Amino acid sequence: MTATASSIAANPSPQAPDVEAAVRDVARRAQVASRALATASRGVKDAALHAIADALVSATDEIVAANALDGERERAGGMDAGLLDRLALTPARVEAIAQALRAVAALPDPVGDVVRGQTLPNGLRLQQLRVPMGVVGMIYEARPNVTVDAAGLALKSGNAVILRGGSAAIRSNEVIVRVLRDALEAQGLPADLVQTIDEFGRPGGVALMHARGLVDVLIPRGGASLIRTVVEESSVPVIETGVGNVHVYVDASADLDQAVAIVMNAKTQRVGVCNAAETLLVHADVVDAFLGRMLTELAGAGVVLHGDERTAQAAPSGVDVTPATDADWATEYLALELAVRVVDSLDEAIDHIRTYSSGHTEAILxxxxxxxxxxxxxxxxxxxxxxxSTRFTDGGELGLGAEIGISTQKLHARGPMGLAELTTTKWVVRGQGHVRP
Amino acid sequence: MTATASSIAANPSPQAPDVEAAVRDVARRAQVASRALATASRGVKDAALHAIADALVSATDEIVAANALDGERERAGGMDAGLLDRLALTPARVEAIAQALRAVAALPDPVGDVVRGQTLPNGLRLQQLRVPMGVVGMIYEARPNVTVDAAGLALKSGNAVILRGGSAAIRSNEVIVRVLRDALEAQGLPADLVQTIDEFGRPGGVALMHARGLVDVLIPRGGASLIRTVVEESSVPVIETGVGNVHVYVDASADLDQAVAIVMNAKTQRVGVCNAAETLLVHADVVDAFLGRMLTELAGAGVVLHGDERTAQAAPSGVDVTPATDADWATEYLALELAVRVVDSLDEAIDHIRTYSSGHTEAILxxxxxxxxxxxxxxxxxxxxxxxSTRFTDGGELGLGAEIGISTQKLHARGPMGLAELTTTKWVVRGQGHVRP
Structure with a gap:
């Protein structure tokens, strides 16, 4: 599937040093390939994205067949229904993935944007230009659509990408990456702009984390433990994504009908996503007018409630509230569960958020x-x-067009990351023989 | 000196776990202190910078006396004259340091700048605002002026700073940090906006590198080995600074008089700085008209020359050129030494740069x-x-007003880092009961 597949075939159980050398080799090829794209015009990149989209649709049968094998193996292995659904590809889903690539092609190209520019008093002409990062590494879990999304965003922003997907989607990703590489080659672009290191398993992921100087940024996407591992292990610069212990605070002066609608939306419109609410904080002044009604609505939608003592007291009969522990305040449920606490002031709400938030999204009503x-x-x-609603923290919703993840760190990118966040800048200084006095 | 000084006094040889707990405690206090500054107006911050500048000048005698003790100890320990000069503080240097703080006060405040903003079709009003990072860690070497520079830039951009200076300047830094903290307190600001962990030695630096979640960014400033250690060890996001294996390429069509002047400036105007030239690449077509003359000028200025075979052949008699090895192409001399190579084409020059550059600055003439x-x-x-000249890669020269370092990585900041690079952003989304459909 990648150019290293043959070396692996010859060496079916590679040892760690071999894996490290092989991954560094992948990264070096990515670096070389990235140069072809760094100076490519938007037209060339958009044409490649359309060609990839068409190629994926043409390969639908093959992709769906490979995905069915992944699905059967994981079902037999005990994967739960929600994850199996995320893993599954149907012809309609393949078409949707292709359509998302065409949407990325339609977005403006960030490369070449002048971020800052001026002529200095001494006549030096300065520009700070947006340029591609170079090589982007992605480490992610089972969803095979991420393979295409990540490749599409990386290519549009002028980068090569190295993919390390979850083992659950290994056969799906193998076919998808081959389709992408063939389509790039048919467009006269280097196939090595898209490479996977899935065949190297976990040691491959670790080697990728240590390929500093070859890989410019590593973006983990997945559960909290995956992200923690990458952050702690990696010497390549990392953008931490995704973990959202999200709070909604209903202030004393809130419009209470709006508040009910927003809390329901933030908790139940979609669960299992990082911008869904996990804790509701309610000002003591509106407990009577709001909290009982809110808890009834939530329970009616199947939301399991964890509350402090005042919340439990406010619960109408028939609505169960289990006592919330410190662990509840810190938990990203990613499920129909919500922690609820009554606070006496805005300050208490802010203090609670400071203590427990993961820095993703919080709302005040x-x-x-x-x-x-x-x-x-x-x-x-x-x-x-x-x-x-907290559900608006999303690249598409906030006008970025697409997103490669949501950063919860402060360096480089914060919040939804679009194409511009996959670029860096370069200072270009033009003189006429200028020397420094 | 810091609030942890007493705990250390009670425990004169702290073990590693104690150091880690103490440093995490320092970081937690920095985090709390940073909140007071995050929402402070520019007026409050500028007044604090002026107060600190005045306090440093008032404390000149005490600072110079402490610095003299550092200098005596290091001289006895065999520190070379160049480093001793960098370490030394005189009344004039203290005044210059204070003046630099006043210049930072005069710069625009990046906090609150609207980076992006729009109203979406659904009526949601979006702003992406510049906000302080929170807690900035600095790990640096002997120069005590960095202590004040870093604190000044961090405070102006709304951040708390944790300083880990070189042991050579420990007494100077101790006095300087105390003066800074007292001046902040006199202005009604938390002293813990500026803290040092010098008393914890190397284990303190390591603990700082692992204080992820408490420290938002770590900036190492110093030699290549210091920077490599921080990059490899740290789980806190790092901005890699400074190493400059800088190239000047003289093309076939260069103005050769200008080229001589620029190469002399790039190599000799100041040595020991990261934007000084380390390798000269010369197109074969101008060897006769340019290279002999250039080598003569360089040798006349005391520059030791390492060259390839064609360079050696071009050297006039009396000009020594020692054979350059692969190590020479990779070396940042930081001294009156230069590697020189003749290339046959622009492509060969670019290839050489790709192979050996540290990604700091390169020039074409x-x-x-x-x-x-x-x-x-x-x-x-x-x-x-x-x-x-490559010497223009400098925050002051490029109009940033001041710099905290020069980033050679691609994430977050690239090239000279000014105040904006010490900030992050926050998305603020204002609705009227908006929920996601």
């Missing part, structure tokens, strides 16, 4: 301008919502 | 527009100069 301003200023998260 | 455009597009460095 209020009509008090001063409370909104303080919440926006003092809550230190990638996204802060005022009177809107 | 040419009058050929196509050559200039290709060099700018294909050389993958933080700064690319056309007909200008």
């Amino acid at each position: 209020t009509n008090d301008l001063r409370a909104a301003d303080r919440f926006v200023a003092e809550v230190d998260s990638a996204a802060v919502m005022v009177n809107a | 040419t009058n050929d527009l196509r050559a200039a455009d290709r060099f700018v597009a294909e050389v993958d460095s933080a700064a690319v100069m056309v007909n200008a």
Whole structure:
């Protein structure tokens, strides 16, 4: 599947040093390939994305067949229904994946944007230009659509990509990557712009994390433990993504009908996503007018409730609230579960968020301008919502067109990452024989 | 000196776990202190910088006395004259340090800048605002002026700073940090905005590198080995700075008088700095008209020359050229030494640079527009100069006002880092009850 497949075939159980050398070799080829794309025009890149989209649709039968093998193996291995659904590819899903690539082609190209520019008093002409990163590494879990999404965004922003997907999708990804590479080659671009290291298993992922100087950035996408491992192990710069212990705070002055609608949306519109609410904080002044009604709605939608003592007291009969522990405040349920706490003030809400938030998204529901301003200023998260659902923290929803992940760190990118976040900058300084006095 | 000094006094030889707990405690206090500054107005921050500048000048005698003790100890320990000079503080140098702080106060405040903003079709109002990082860690070597520079830039951009300076400047830094903390407190700001962990020695530095979640970014400044250690050891996001294996390429069409002046400036105007030239590449077509003359000028300025065979052949009698090895091409001399190579084409020059550059700064001297455009597009460095000295890669020279270092990585910041590079962003989304359909 990649150019290293033959060396692996000859060496069916590679030892760690072999894997490290092989992965560094993959990265070196990615670096060379990336140069062809770094100076390619938008037209060339968009044509390649359309060609890939067409090739994926043409290969639908093969992709779906390989995916069915992954699905059978994982079902036999005990994978739960939700994960099996995420893993599954149907002809309609392949078409949707291709359509997403065409949408990326339609986005503006960030490469070449002038970020800063001026002529200095001494006549030096400066430009700080957006340029591709070079080589982007992705480490992710079972969803095979991420393989195509990541490749598409990396290519559009002028980068080569090295993919390390979950073993659950290994056969799907093998076929998809081969289709992508063949389509690139048919467009006159290097196949090595897209490579997978799945055949090297875990040691391959570790080798990728240590390929500093060859890989410019590593983006882990998946569960908290995957992300923690990459962050701690990697010497390649990492962008930490995704973990969202998301809070909604209903202030004393909130519009309570809106509040019910927003909390329901934030918790139940889609579960298992990082921008879904995990903790509800309610100002003590609106417990009577709001909390009982809210808990009834949530329970009616099947949400399991964990609450502090005042929440339990406010629960109407028939609505179960189990006592919340410290672990509940810290948990990203990613399920129909919610922790609920009554607070006496905005300060108490902000303190709770400071203690437990993962820095992803928090919302305040209020009509008090001063409370909104303080919440926006003092809550230190990638996204802060005022009177809107936390579900809007999403590259598509926020106008970025597409996203490769949601950063919860402060370096380089924070919040949804689109094409611009897959680029870096270069200073270009033009003189006429200028020397420094 | 810091609030942990007493715990250390009670425990004169702290074990590693104690150091780690103590440093995490320092970081937690920095995090709390940073909140006071995150929402402070520019006026408050600028007043603090002026107060610190005044306090440093008032404490000149004490600072110079402590510095003299550092200097005596290091001289006795065999520190060379160049490093002793960098370590030394005189009343004039203290005044210059204070003046640099006042210059930082005069710079625009990046906090609150709107990086992106729009109203979406659904009525959601979006802003991506510049906000402080939070806690910035600095690990650096002997120069005590970095202590003040780093603190000044961190405070101006709304951050708390944790300093780990070189042991050579420990007494100087101890006094300086105390002066800074007292001045902050007198301004009604938390002293813990500026803390040092010098008393914990190397284990303290290691603990700082592992304080992920408490420290938002770590910036090493110093020699290549210091930087490599931090990059490899740290789980806190790092910005790699400084190593500059800088190339100047003299193209066939260069203005040769300009070329002589630029190469002399790039190599000799100041040595021991990261933007000084380390390798000269000369197109074969101008060897006769240029190289002999250039080598004579360089040798006349005391530059030790390492060259390939054609360079040696071009050297006039009396000009020594020792044979360059692969190690020479890879070396950042930081001294009056230069590697020189004749190349047959622009492609060969670009290939050489790709192989050996550290990605800091490279220059092309040419009058050929196509050559200039290709060099700018294909050389993958933080700064690319056309007909200008490499010495211009500097925050002050490029209009940033001040710099905390020069990044040679691609993530977050590339090239000179000013105040904006010490900030991150926050998405603020304002709705009127918006939920996601």
